[in-house]
Amino acid sequence: MADILKAEQEYDASKIQLLGELEGVRKRPGMYIGSTNGTGLHHLVWEIVDNGVDEAVNGYGSKITVTIRKDGSISVEDEGRGIPVDIHKETGLPAIQIIYTTLHSGGKFSDKAYSTSAGLHGVGATVTNALSEWVDVTVWKNGETYHIRFEDGGSKVAVPLEKLGPTNKHGTLVRFKPDPQIFSTVEFKWDTIFNHLQESAFLLKGVKFVLKDERSGNSHEFYYENGLKEYVATLDQNKTPLGDILYFDGEASTIKVEVAFQWCLQDYNENLYSYANSVRTKDGGTHETGFKSAVTKAVNDWAIGAGVIKDSQKLDGSDIREGLTAVLTVKVPEKKLEYEGQTKGKLGTPDAVNAVSAVVYDALLHYMAEHKDFAVDLVAKCRASREAREAARKAKEAARGQKKTSKVDAVISDKLAAAQSKDYKNNELFIVEGDSAGGSAKKGRDRLHQAILPLRGKPLNTDSVTMQRMLQNVEFSTIIQTIGAGVGTDFDIEDSHYGKIIIMTDADTDGAHIQTLLLTFFYNYMKPLIQKGMVYLACPPLYRVYKKSDPAHKFVYCWDDKDLEEGKKKIGAGYGINRYKGLGEMNADQLASTTMNKATRRLVRVNIDDALVVEKRISVLMGNDASLRKEWIQENVVFNEEDTFIKEVEK
Ligand code: 1YM
Numbered sequence: 001m002a003d004i005l006k007a008e009q010e011y012d013a014s015k016i017q018l019l020g021e022l023e024g025v026r027k028r029p030g031m032y033i034g035s036t037n038g039t040g041l042h043h044l045v046w047e048i049v050d051n052g053v054d055e056a057v058n059g060y061g062s063k064i065t066v067t068i069r070k071d072g073s074i075s076v077e078d079e080g081r082g083i084p085v086d087i088h089k090e091t092g093l094p095a096i097q098i099i100y101t102t103l104h105s106g107g108k109f110s111d112k113a114y115s116t117s118a119g120l121h122g123v124g125a126t127v128t129n130a131l132s133e134w135v136d137v138t139v140w141k142n143g144e145t146y147h148i149r150f151e152d153g154g155s156k157v158a159v160p161l162e163k164l165g166p167t168n169k170h171g172t173l174v175r176f177k178p179d180p181q182i183f184s185t186v187e188f189k190w191d192t193i194f195n196h197l198q199e200s201a202f203l204l205k206g207v208k209f210v211l212k213d214e215r216s217g218n219s220h221e222f223y224y225e226n227g228l229k230e231y232v233a234t235l236d237q238n239k240t241p242l243g244d245i246l247y248f249d250g251e252a253s254t255i256k257v258e259v260a261f262q263w264c265l266q267d268y269n270e271n272l273y274s275y276a277n278s279v280r281t282k283d284g285g286t287h288e289t290g291f292k293s294a295v296t297k298a299v300n301d302w303a304i305g306a307g308v309i310k311d312s313q314k315l316d317g318s319d320i321r322e323g324l325t326a327v328l329t330v331k332v333p334e335k336k337l338e339y340e341g342q343t344k345g346k347l348g349t350p351d352a353v354n355a356v357s358a359v360v361y362d363a364l365l366h367y368m369a370e371h372k373d374f375a376v377d378l379v380a381k382c383r384a385s386r387e388a389r390e391a392a393r394k395a396k397e398a399a400r401g402q403k404k405t406s407k408v409d410a411v412i413s414d415k416l417a418a419a420q421s422k423d424y425k426n427n428e429l430f431i432v433e434g435d436s437a438g439g440s441a442k443k444g445r446d447r448l449h450q451a452i453l454p455l456r457g458k459p460l461n462t463d464s465v466t467m468q469r470m471l472q473n474v475e476f477s478t479i480i481q482t483i484g485a486g487v488g489t490d491f492d493i494e495d496s497h498y499g500k501i502i503i504m505t506d507a508d509t510d511g512a513h514i515q516t517l518l519l520t521f522f523y524n525y526m527k528p529l530i531q532k533g534m535v536y537l538a539c540p541p542l543y544r545v546y547k548k549s550d551p552a553h554k555f556v557y558c559w560d561d562k563d564l565e566e567g568k569k570k571i572g573a574g575y576g577i578n579r580y581k582g583l584g585e586m587n588a589d590q591l592a593s594t595t596m597n598k599a600t601r602r603l604v605r606v607n608i609d610d611a612l613v614v615e616k617r618i619s620v621l622m623g624n625d626a627s628l629r630k631e632w633i634q635e636n637v638v639f640n641e642e643d644t645f646i647k648e649v650e651k
Contacts (some may be wrong), residue, residue: 021103022154025130029182032127041183042192044131047124048076048174053200053278055080056207061171065210066197068188073134075175082141083172085161094148094161096137100129101154128176129154131183135176140169153179190218198222202231203278203329228260231327235271238463239264242323242381243374246367250359253351254333257359259291261326263378268388268467268488269527270318271325276332276347285340285347287330290356292317295324297357298364303379306372315382318489322385330356385489388467392490413478417442419451429482429498430538430596431455433505433514437583437591441504444592451498453482458510459517462524476521483526493528501529502603504538504595506582519606530606539602540586540595544578545571557594559602 029036033043045066052064061079068074084095091098103123129135130153139146145167149159180186190213197209205227212219224230232245242263249258274281274288281287296317303309330352338348368375415438419427429451432438438454445452460473467488470476480487485495503518505511515537522535529535539559545567547554554571558564568575580586586594595601 021126022101022130025103025127026153026182029131032123033131036183038183038185038187038189038192041178041185042188042196044128044176044178045074045076045188045193046196047128048176049197049200050124051174052076052078052080052172053204053207055172056204057278062206063208063210065212066193067212068190068193068215069175070214071177072186073175073177074188075173077171077173079169079171082139082146082170083137085139085141085146096139096146096148096161097157100125100135100137100148100150102126125174126154128174131179132176133179134158135174137175138164138173140167140171143167145169190216194220199231200278202227202234202327203275228258228327228329231273232260232262232325235273235325235327236262236264239267239325241265242377243371246364248359248363250363252355252358254336255349255352255355256331257287257329257356259326259328259356259360261295261324263381264323264325265381266464266466267323267325268385268525269323270321270489272321273327274347275327275329276349276352277337278329279344281345281347283341283343283346286349286352287328287347287356290353291326291328291360292321293353294357294360295364296320298361298368299379299382302365302368302375306375308376308379309383315379315386319385319389320382322389322489323381328356388488389490392471392487413453413482415454416478416482417445417452419447419449421448423449424497425499427451427498428500428502429453430502430504431479431518432583433511434582434584437504437506440583440586440588440591441596443588445596446598450596451482453478455514458514459521461517462521467525470521470525479521480525483529485526487525491526491528493532493534496529496534498534500534500536500603502536502538504540504583506584507540507542508581511582533605533607535606536603537606538595539604540580540583540591542580543567544580544590545575546578547571548574548576551576 025032029040033040033047049064049066052061055061055078056064060081063079065077066074067077083099086095087093088095088098103126129150132153133151135150135154137148143166145164146161147159147164148157148161150156151158178186190211193211197211201207201209201222201224205224207223209222210219211222226247229245229247236245242265245260245262247258247260249256251257272284272288272291274284274291276285276287296315299320300309300314303315304311309315330347332347332349332352336349336351338350340346340348368378419429421427427449430441430445430453432441432452432454435454435456438452441452441454455475459475460470462470462476471480471487482497483501484497485492501522503515505514519530519535522530541557541559541563543558543564545556545558545564556567556570558567564577568577578585583591583595593600
């Protein structure tokens with residue numbers, strides 16, 4: 001055994017090509033951190049935080065502190081054992097130096113059973129070093145304080161490992177400054193780090209995460225004694241729950257399973273968030289399969305056993321999962337960890353199916369037997385979901401039938417001006433605030449590919465009504481029929497008659513409110529449209545600057561105050577300014593050329609797929625504070641590259 005270890009070590013040591021590896025990371029940062037924009041920048045932080053989290057997961061230390069510094073650096077501190085500082089025999093270098101300057105060094109220095117960073121463990125420290133101006137690492141270990149400093153992407157050991165004196169602390173402090181030559185932005189975002197740490201704290205109950213921002217003086221602590229249960233409570237904070245949050249955990253075939261879930265009324269989505277070894281599995285996988293089949297089987301078995309439904313009336317999984325919020329985590333030993341596809345978004349480990357269902361099935365069946373009132377209500381809700389789904393399917397079929405009778409769209413609503421093309425993917429649906437702007441939009445549109453649906457007044461707030469109520473609402477039933485792809489669990493994006501849904505409102509608070517109400521509808525009932533980035537906000541200009549001597553020919557449109565300053569310069573002396581307060585103030589040509597024409601318009605793509613962010617949005621946006629609302633829309637809406645304007649947004 002010892003010989004094998006030694007042989008492996010020698011093999012590894014021979015592979016160490018110190019500078020080559022760091023340079024490789026700098027040449028192709030995207031391979032390691034995905035991108036060099038703000039998202040990539042924050043990846044550097046996650047890599048270091050993950051190392052501290054791994055330490056905590058393995059039982060060493062229960063507090064992780066992240067501090068955003070004024071000088072553009074950031075530091076991460078844990079209370080674990082401290083990174084090893086002993087001298088590595090083959091190279092004569094301290095272990096910490098190897099850990100920070102070579103890739104693949106993780107395995108050799110760690111015997112972690114479960115690691116956070118999905119097979120990348122040990123690489124993170126080196127990647128962060130390679131992409132930083134400098135990194136300072138302080139280690140408290142064996143009663144001694146150690147320090148080492150790297151500069152220039154790790155290529156220089158600016159201060160070799162040194163002892164700074166005795167201590168009774170233990171842990172690791174890593175402070176680094178990202179290299180502005182690598183990143184398009186080096187500004188750390190409070191919100192981005194806040195959300196990430198909150199998610200980590202939910203997943204790792206009992207570990208305290210502290211975020212401090214020395215730029216603003218803000219600080220925040222996350223500590224969730226009940227972990228996943230509090231995660232679900234936060235996700236459901238704006239909803240009406242049916243029963244309590246259930247929590248089950250256990251271990252089967254060496255896989256540790258933890259799950260919390262709750263059903264809510266008036267929520268027509270399935271909200272399943274899964275993780276494997278603390279890494280989000282966006283595309284699900286075997287653990288989700290196990291969870292779904294256990295829930296379906298337990299609910300049906302209870303209902304049939306209790307005589308609430310007959311054998312022939314078995315409920316579909318999708319009807320049972322309507323309105324279900326669940327957070328599922330599995331810890332899979334490294335040896336068994338498998339992913340499907342390229343992106344590690346889908347767990348492939350076959351044993352996870354049975355491990356999860358073994359933990360969930362018995363526990364849920366038992367819970368239902370013990371809580372009969374809840375069980376009865378739940379089954380009633382599932383049956384109502386089935387009925388609603390069948391009604392929605394009929395509505396969709398009716399819409400399909402109308403399509404065949406060619407004069408379709410006139411039938412849907414006399415307000416809709418349909419697109420002529422049947423090339424649906426290239427068609428755009430403009431949902432327009434007000435009849436007068438709707439009229440201009442109809443005149444100015446590209447009839448082949450652009451359809452216009454004017455809305456009168458404020459749409460219904462779909463957050464606070466049942467699906468039945470929503471379906472009775474003329475505005476929304478028209479939108480559903482116009483899009484033609486169903487609604488709720490029955491929604492099928494393949495059937496959408498439009499590749500882009502564009503919300504066009506005035507640039508004022510009423511307009512922002514209408515946007516929010518429409519987005520709430522799309523989020524609640526046609527979520528795939530948002531997830532696939534098919535929902536947009538139109539951006540009408542705020543000003544038109546013209547030459548007083550030739551207003552019809554010499555003018556520019558301006559979208560914000562910076563544009564306005566440039567516009568004034570461009571037009572020169574003798575300029576006048578039109579300020580557009582609403583879409584209705586533009587004529588058809590103006591509206592078309594500024595807001596609808598593909599070549600000249602600006603669109604923002606709505607990009608909301610983080611559930612925690614969405615719940616925050618709902619409390620902010622449905623509240624009464626219009627300025628918070630506006631701020632949120634500005635922060636969380638992405639300007640789409642394809643549509644000429646780029647604004648990066650962190651999630
Ligand atoms: C703020 C960052 O890196 N903490 C940390 C890292 C490590 C250890 C302890 C550690 C691990 C082991 C033994 C072991 C290590 N990480 C790596 C690698 N905090 C931070 N605290 N002794 C200490 O796993 O056996 C190697 S050691 F490579 F994964 F980065």
